[in-house]
Amino acid sequence: MKKVAGVVIAQNKANTPLNILVVGLGLIGGxxxxxxxxxxxxxxxxxxxxxxxxxxxAVSLGIVAEGCGDFESAVSRADVIQLSVPMLAMPTVLxxxxxxxxxxxxxxxxxxxxxxxxxxxxxxxxxxxxNLVPGHPIAGSEKSGVTAAKAGLFKNHKVILxxxxxxxxxxxxxxxxxxxxxxAQVNVMDVQRHDEVLAMTxxxxxxxxxxxxxxxxxxxxxxxxxxxxxxxFRDFTRIAGSDPIMWHDIAMGxxxxxxxxxxxxxxxxxxxxxxIVEKDSQEVLATFERARxxxxxxxxxxxxxxxxxxxxxxx
Ligand code: NAP
Numbered sequence: 001m002k003k004v005a006g007v008v009i010a011q012n013k014a015n016t017p018l019n020i021l022v023v024g025l026g027l028i029g030g031x032x033x034x035x036x037x038x039x040x041x042x043x044x045x046x047x048x049x050x051x052x053x054x055x056x057x058a059v060s061l062g063i064v065a066e067g068c069g070d071f072e073s074a075v076s077r078a079d080v081i082q083l084s085v086p087m088l089a090m091p092t093v094l095x096x097x098x099x100x101x102x103x104x105x106x107x108x109x110x111x112x113x114x115x116x117x118x119x120x121x122x123x124x125x126x127x128x129x130x131n132l133v134p135g136h137p138i139a140g141s142e143k144s145g146v147t148a149a150k151a152g153l154f155k156n157h158k159v160i161l162x163x164x165x166x167x168x169x170x171x172x173x174x175x176x177x178x179x180x181x182x183x184a185q186v187n188v189m190d191v192q193r194h195d196e197v198l199a200m201t202x203x204x205x206x207x208x209x210x211x212x213x214x215x216x217x218x219x220x221x222x223x224x225x226x227x228x229x230x231x232x233f234r235d236f237t238r239i240a241g242s243d244p245i246m247w248h249d250i251a252m253g254x255x256x257x258x259x260x261x262x263x264x265x266x267x268x269x270x271x272x273x274x275x276i277v278e279k280d281s282q283e284v285l286a287t288f289e290r291a292r293x294x295x296x297x298x299x300x301x302x303x304x305x306x307x308x309x310x311x312x313x314x315x
Contacts, residue, residue: 017044020178021068021078023093025049025058028110028140029084030149034063035182038151043181048074049146057146075100080174083109087249091120098124106171108133108178112198112246113253114162114191130168133175135161136194137184138202142242155183156309162191199257204265206247207258209240 020036022029025047033045047064048071049055055067068074075081075097083093090111097107107129111117114134121128139157141148159179163172176186189197216225251258275283 015042017042018080019044019046019078020080020082021046021048021074022064022082022084023048023071024083024085024089025054025063025146025149026084027144027146027148027153028137029082030058030061030063030146031151031153032082032084032110032137032178032182033058034061034149034151035154036178037062037065039181039183041181046074046078054146058149061146061149063146063149071096072100075102075105078105080106080108080178083107083111086246087111087113087116087253090117091124094121094124102129102131106131106133106168106174108135108171108175110135110137111253112136112202112250113195115195115256116253118162118164118191128164128166130166131171133161133163133167133171134191135159135175135179136198137179139184142239144243144246152183154179156305157184159184159186160189160194161186162189162194164191195254195257196260199254199261200264203250203254203258204261206239206242207251207262208265209237210244210247213237213240 018041020033020043022033022045025033026049029047029049033047036043037045044066045064046066046068047055047058048068049058052069055069058064059067081097083090085093090109109117109132111134114136117134118128121132137154137157137159139154139159141153159182161172161175161179172188179186216222219225272284272287274280275287
């Protein structure tokens, strides 16, 4: 056994490479594969995707060492299977896996919602398999597809793993180690907490950006609105350029937590609206001041984290 980053890893006695199969060679799957190829460990990166063209690109870009056209035979040779497909395709892939011999293999995923993945696994397998370690990297971009993939995407970013009570601790250690090799910081979190936190910090802001741009674009004078839009509009709406299918899947997959966060936001907005209606300038100003000081606190937290990461890199 060797210990890395406080994690005990079962050492590969024969020194044969660990076969890692990435299913879904897009932004996240491709970046995971590319990061592991670069890290210098004895990993053999295999890639499967619905699209043969994506597989070819992933091989020619050096993202995976081996492109796999046949799912079953790829799974039979894999030690680790990383599911990096869109959220609504996760049940399909789990269904394909169900019935194959998965003994001794570790399955994990990168899906943005964890409750729906776990529910799908429970329905398909009859229980959540011990060797399934649900995960979610808190990194990405508004770009998608294999050509957007890059090694280093997860460096100094958080990855949340949401193991269940029956999750095999060795499977958890191995997945933790793979993310460590990608340069990520791993946190373990309860499934429901993950979905609630992400609904507020990621899903809600994306929904607001999509809705704002859609509402303004529906205005007959939208040409003028967009012509005179300044930096604030551009900053606030950058994430509305994200992949609509991915965000559709997230809105459907984490609907309960998203609705709760939308309700909380709507209450806050209604209060602000009412304060303006009543010309309650104290309340309006107090809202903006509270928000600005919370934003400053958040920005200094991010700065501290960035300078600690730079310090670690220079050691
Ligand atoms: P992406 O760039 O669109 O990549 C998804 C890939 O999976 C595409 O190549 C797609 O092929 C392929 N695919 C679709 N269905 C498949 C199937 N049944 N079997 C095999 N391959 C299949 O998406 P992404 O941004 O990497 O997102 C992947 C996952 O990461 C999602 O679950 C998302 O929630 C999660 N995630 C995304 C981000 C982000 O910022 N993008 C961040 C964290 C987590 P086609 O292109 O031919 O459909």
